[in-house]
Amino acid sequence: MHSFPDHFLWGAASAANQYEGGFGEGGKGLSNLDVVTKGSRTAPRFITWRKTDGSEGCSELFHMEQLPKDVRLACLEGEFYPNHRATDFYHHWKEDIALMAELGLKTFRLSISWPRIFPLGDEEEPNEQGLAFYDNVFDELQKNDIEPLVTLNHYEVPLHLTEAWGGWADRRTIDCFVRFSKIVFMRYKEKVKYWLTFNEINHIAMSPFMAAGLINSDADTVANASHYQFLAAAQAVALGRRINPAFLFGCMIGYPQSYPYTCAPEDNYENWKFLNRCFFYSDVQVRGYYPSYKKKEYEREHIQLDFQPEDEVVLREGTVDFISFSYYTSGTRTTKPAAESGNVGNMVDLGPKNPYLTASEWGWPIDAMGLRLALVTLYDRYQKPLFIVENGLGADDRKDAGGKIHDMYRIHYLREHIKAMAAAIEEDGVEVMGYTPWSFADLISASTGEVKKRYGFVYVDCNENGEGTMARVPKDSFYWYKKVIASNGEDLS
Numbered sequence: 001m002h003s004f005p006d007h008f009l010w011g012a013a014s015a016a017n018q019y020e021g022g023f024g025e026g027g028k029g030l031s032n033l034d035v036v037t038k039g040s041r042t043a044p045r046f047i048t049w050r051k052t053d054g055s056e057g058c059s060e061l062f063h064m065e066q067l068p069k070d071v072r073l074a075c076l077e078g079e080f081y082p083n084h085r086a087t088d089f090y091h092h093w094k095e096d097i098a099l100m101a102e103l104g105l106k107t108f109r110l111s112i113s114w115p116r117i118f119p120l121g122d123e124e125e126p127n128e129q130g131l132a133f134y135d136n137v138f139d140e141l142q143k144n145d146i147e148p149l150v151t152l153n154h155y156e157v158p159l160h161l162t163e164a165w166g167g168w169a170d171r172r173t174i175d176c177f178v179r180f181s182k183i184v185f186m187r188y189k190e191k192v193k194y195w196l197t198f199n200e201i202n203h204i205a206m207s208p209f210m211a212a213g214l215i216n217s218d219a220d221t222v223a224n225a226s227h228y229q230f231l232a233a234a235q236a237v238a239l240g241r242r243i244n245p246a247f248l249f250g251c252m253i254g255y256p257q258s259y260p261y262t263c264a265p266e267d268n269y270e271n272w273k274f275l276n277r278c279f280f281y282s283d284v285q286v287r288g289y290y291p292s293y294k295k296k297e298y299e300r301e302h303i304q305l306d307f308q309p310e311d312e313v314v315l316r317e318g319t320v321d322f323i324s325f326s327y328y329t330s331g332t333r334t335t336k337p338a339a340e341s342g343n344v345g346n347m348v349d350l351g352p353k354n355p356y357l358t359a360s361e362w363g364w365p366i367d368a369m370g371l372r373l374a375l376v377t378l379y380d381r382y383q384k385p386l387f388i389v390e391n392g393l394g395a396d397d398r399k400d401a402g403g404k405i406h407d408m409y410r411i412h413y414l415r416e417h418i419k420a421m422a423a424a425i426e427e428d429g430v431e432v433m434g435y436t437p438w439s440f441a442d443l444i445s446a447s448t449g450e451v452k453k454r455y456g457f458v459y460v461d462c463n464e465n466g467e468g469t470m471a472r473v474p475k476d477s478f479y480w481y482k483k484v485i486a487s488n489g490e491d492l493s
């Protein structure tokens with residue numbers, strides 16, 4: 001028996017770049033993810049480009065040092081870009097929201113595609129067709145009593161801003177983002193209450209192009225891009241509160257649950273340092289100033305941070321109301337170079353293999369207790385409400401002869417994680433606002449670009465080449481989660 005709070009926000013999550021599709025439709029501009037190809041568990045995704053002499057090539061998405069300096073990012077003939085069509089929410093929103101209603105969702109997490117609203121990113125006037133698309137979505141959600149939880153920026157930068165000045169490497173991007181936020185807040189102020197600023201803002205160091213449209217990944221550039229995102233987020237929060245004081249804002253971090261590999265004190269310290277690579281981001285967004293360990297690190301590394309005197313006030317005045325995070329897996333840390341390896345994180349380095357855990361098909365260790373630890377750690381640190389906005393299992397689901405998907409492994413994963421969340425609420429006294437597993441329907445994987453790394457409660461008929469009818473089929477986990485929601489977390493059987 002579990003007692004989740006009344007009005008607990010049971011939901012499911014998505015992101016425009018991975019779910020929406022609608023490439024080039026309704027006036028949408030190009031985004032950074034539009035020039036990224038498909039990879040796999042073992043093969044990287046690539047950024048494609050063209051040189052001024054007409055020659056074409058590509059560089060690994062998570063190895064920015066390979067990207068030549070003198071190129072224009074471009075879609076190339078014969079390449080496949082999975083995010084273009086994604087799983088086509090753009091043409092299925094009505095049908096998908098009907099399924100959300102059938103599932104009983106209280107909330108649906110989605111992001112607004114920045115280049116759908118500002119195709120270039122630096123124009124003065126927004127694209128009306130883009131705004132109208134989200135009006136339809138929000139109205140339909142409202143009709144079905146589903147509260148939208150909106151991420152302003154989920155791994156998307158108008159490609160033009162990357163071409164013009166290297167995306168978030170330049171302070172001018174702040175104004176573009178604040179203009180985008182203002183338009184969106186004004187337009188949807190009666191339709192949306194819960195906002196997240198930047199998805200997994202701490203992932204910029206691992207994925208500078210995906211998270212910030214950077215074409216340069218040196219330490220100074222990444223530090224400044226993070227600083228500009230902090231300022232943009234803080235300004236958006238302050239502005240949003242003026243537009244509608246009822247708005248609630250969260251930061252969003254990718255939570256890297258991690259353990260010392262041995263009980264050697266050095267491994268413990270190594271783990272503390274690793275966790276701080278994430279906490280730095282929530283520390284700034286929750287407390288409104290840079291933590292001392294980061295200031296020291298920047299001093300030691302001779303980082304040239306563009307910190308203007310007025311930035312201090314901006315950060316202080318734009319702190320968040322709650323903390324949201326994604327949680328999938330955990331890793332380990334050690335100072336010993338030869339420790340047993342084996343964890344595959346794709347984008348995130350998970351460190352040596354943890355012998356106490358099993359792993360997903362994609363090599364991500366499965367660790368429900370890690371979620372409880374994430375909740376107690378964040379709550380101890382900040383004493384602010386928490387929102388789990390991503391959690392789930394990527395698996396290569398197959399249909400049976402009758403076209404049904406029996407995803408027992410996903411039900412098992414979610415059940416154990418919900419139990420861990422319940423224990424953190426009931427036994428440890430953590431305040432949790434809601435839970436939006438990744439994902440509502442199958443979509444494109446961020447790290448590999450595959451669709452077969454499926455996370456959804458709803459199967460989407462689409463193969464690795466982007467072909468398929470896009471028909472929607474609820475999986476067994478859909479019917480299981482429906483019972484969980486209807487019983488407010490009591491019935492996990």
Ligand code: BGP
Pocket residue numbers: 015018199200254326346390394438444445446447448453
């Ligand atoms: C998070 C992202 C999501 C989502 C998820 C699963 O990092 O916020 O966008 O994709 O991870 O990861 P993946 O798609 O790489 O399996």
